[in-house]
Amino acid sequence: MKPLAAIVAVSEMKPGRYPQYNGMEMYRQVIAQFLREWPALRPTDISGLLSAPAGMASADGTDVFAHEKISEELGIEPSFSETINAGGCTYALMLVRASLAIERGLCDSVLCLGAGRFPNVGSGMAEMMSKLISHPEFEYPYGTYIPPIFALNATRHMHEFGTTREQLAQVAVSQREWSLLHPDALMAPQGRLSIDKVLSSRPIAYPFNLLDCSVPSEGGSAVLVVSPKIAKRYAKKPCYLFGFGEKHTHSSISQAHDLTTLGSRETSAQAYRMAGVGPGDMDFAQLYDSFSINPIIYAEDLGLCPKGKGGAFFAGGRTAPGGEFPVNTYGGLMSFGHVGDASGQTMIVEAARQIMGIAGGERQLKKADLGVVHCYGGMMSEHATLVLGSQA
Amino acid sequence: MSNVPVNPKPVPEINAHSKPYWDGAQRGELMIQRCRGTGKAFTYARCWSPYDFSPDPAWEKASGRGTVFSYTIVYQPPYAAFKADCPFVMAIIQLDEGPQMMSNILHCDPESVRIGMKVKLCFETRSGGFKIPQFEPA
Numbered sequence: 001m002k003p004l005a006a007i008v009a010v011s012e013m014k015p016g017r018y019p020q021y022n023g024m025e026m027y028r029q030v031i032a033q034f035l036r037e038w039p040a041l042r043p044t045d046i047s048g049l050l051s052a053p054a055g056m057a058s059a060d061g062t063d064v065f066a067h068e069k070i071s072e073e074l075g076i077e078p079s080f081s082e083t084i085n086a087g088g089c090t091y092a093l094m095l096v097r098a099s100l101a102i103e104r105g106l107c108d109s110v111l112c113l114g115a116g117r118f119p120n121v122g123s124g125m126a127e128m129m130s131k132l133i134s135h136p137e138f139e140y141p142y143g144t145y146i147p148p149i150f151a152l153n154a155t156r157h158m159h160e161f162g163t164t165r166e167q168l169a170q171v172a173v174s175q176r177e178w179s180l181l182h183p184d185a186l187m188a189p190q191g192r193l194s195i196d197k198v199l200s201s202r203p204i205a206y207p208f209n210l211l212d213c214s215v216p217s218e219g220g221s222a223v224l225v226v227s228p229k230i231a232k233r234y235a236k237k238p239c240y241l242f243g244f245g246e247k248h249t250h251s252s253i254s255q256a257h258d259l260t261t262l263g264s265r266e267t268s269a270q271a272y273r274m275a276g277v278g279p280g281d282m283d284f285a286q287l288y289d290s291f292s293i294n295p296i297i298y299a300e301d302l303g304l305c306p307k308g309k310g311g312a313f314f315a316g317g318r319t320a321p322g323g324e325f326p327v328n329t330y331g332g333l334m335s336f337g338h339v340g341d342a343s344g345q346t347m348i349v350e351a352a353r354q355i356m357g358i359a360g361g362e363r364q365l366k367k368a369d370l371g372v373v374h375c376y377g378g379m380m381s382e383h384a385t386l387v388l389g390s391q392a
Numbered sequence: 393m394s395n396v397p398v399n400p401k402p403v404p405e406i407n408a409h410s411k412p413y414w415d416g417a418q419r420g421e422l423m424i425q426r427c428r429g430t431g432k433a434f435t436y437a438r439c440w441s442p443y444d445f446s447p448d449p450a451w452e453k454a455s456g457r458g459t460v461f462s463y464t465i466v467y468q469p470p471y472a473a474f475k476a477d478c479p480f481v482m483a484i485i486q487l488d489e490g491p492q493m494m495s496n497i498l499h500c501d502p503e504s505v506r507i508g509m510k511v512k513l514c515f516e517t518r519s520g521g522f523k524i525p526q527f528e529p530a
Contacts, residue, residue, distance in 0.1 A: 126470050126471040127402070127470075127471055130470055130471075134494070135436065135494070136404070136405070137404045137405065137406070137407065137410060137436070137437075138404070138435070138436040138437075138493065138494060139494040140402055140404070141401070141402050141403065141404050141518075141524050142482055142494050142495060142496050142524075143401070143466065143469070143470050143473075143474040143477070143480065143482060143496070144470070144482065144494065145470035145471075147468070148464040148466050148470075148482045151464035152462040152463070152464055152482070152483075152484055153462075154464075155462050155463055155464055155507065156461070156462040156507065159462070159507040159508075202467075202468075203465075203467040203468075204467060204468045205464045205465065205466045205467065205468065205482075206464050206465040206467070207464075252436075252494075253484070253494070254435075254484050254492050254493055254494040255435075255436075255492070259461075259462055259484075
């Protein structure tokens with residue numbers, strides 16, 4: 001396997017509510033924590049920088065010049081830098097863009113930054129969000145918002161494959177178990193879940209109850225990507241990128257060609273092919289989980305189980321701590337916290353920690369040589385799969 | 393004044409290219425477009441065909457018949473304007489002509505909606521008398 005890039009340093013803010021910070025201040029908090037955790041780094045170590053827009057979907061406005069402001073504050077003059085956005089898919093694509101830039105010699109390291117916000121429900125941002133995440137002219141008038149849009153995927157999956165609400169609930173139960181092993185997980189203090197607890201939580205949009213939904217919060221993270229040639233200078237055991245796939249299939253849910261097989265089938269096939277591996281070689285998966293249906297569809301599309309069997313894949317604790325195949329080892333968006341679009345980088349941070357062997361405590365997997373990360377942006381409309389591993 | 397809702401449900405901001413769609417709705421018709429090159433029908437209003445980029449796709453009146461492709465029952469409103477409607481149905485309708493569109497399903501018990509159910513066009517009148525295409529059980 002040929003490494004395309006190497007992750008050598010990661011850090012993540014504790015998810016929560018940070019009303020005292022605007023978009024740029026969230027970035028400063030992320031960076032300050034990153035520099036505290038990796039004190040040997042100097043401005044000369046960073047020759048590329050990628051950021052997402054600052055203050056996305058927040059009332060104080062979105063700043064698409066985040067990359068130049070952050071670079072200036074860091075005291076760096078990168079030879080590769082931009083602010084990019086593909087929703088939750090942004091950070092997997094940053095890793096892709098960083099690896100291509102490094103391969104072409106534009107730079108030899110890229111700092112990837114995210115700081116996400118999620119507006120409070122009913123905070124007056126709901127209409128704006130609705131127009132952003134669905135077609136502003138042809139979908140918004142029907143009362144579209146995020147949970148019912150994903151519920152359309154879920155109802156269709158239940159119809160085509162007989163997936164049950166108990167199986168959906170099992171995803172939430174399994175991920176809560178993982179979150180209990182993460183010191184920063186937002187929902188860990190709430191304790192364990194049961195299928196009954198999920199099924200008896202208040203209904204949001206059929207088939208989702210409250211506990212089928214991720215927890216809106218705020219946070220952010222940093223990932224330092226370097227050329228595989230210099231990776232060992234920074235980390236004893238770097239996390240290498242071996243393959244990736246990217247696909248953008250639609251924007252409005254009513255225009256999706258399919259609700260149960262998504263762009264993820266193509267992106268995962270491409271990522272495995274590039275890495276020269278298959279789904280059977282994976283030791284774990286991190287699957288973007290705004291709602292309980294998502295990991296079920298991704299487990300299928302990524303070939304971790306046959307199409308239609310995603311519900312059964314999560315049943316009986318198979319994906320929970322101690323199970324056969326660990327999924328979302330940090331608790332996922334549903335129990336760690338959904339830090340806006342930056343949740344797409346949380347998954348990369350966790351995959352890197354597992355592969356680098358620094359996840360800590362009981363959460364650290366005994367075998368984490370190869371893992372797959374799948375992120376999406378929008379309403380499961382933009383897709384990226386990453387194959388990450390420890391062996392250069 | 394008493395007839396004016398406190399939080400009117402949204403009406404779309406109409407663009408030049410989509411005016412025939414909304415004009416049709418005000419007449420009580422559902423308008424779809426057809427690619428002049430391939431002959432394929434599509435939603436939603438566009439300036440070109442997504443099949444072969446041919447310009448100025450033709451407008452035609454749709455049958456107004458369709459099938460529920462997927463649905464959800466919304467219990468928590470997105471914002472205040474939809475509070476009185478809850479629980480309401482949000483659905484993707486597959487038109488008999490082929491293309492799909494977003495809709496609510498009106499005039500029925502939300503729990504009675506199923507995938508594959510036959511539906512027909514109806515209209516909902518919003519603020520200013522503006523008509524929005526909707527569907528109800530056929």
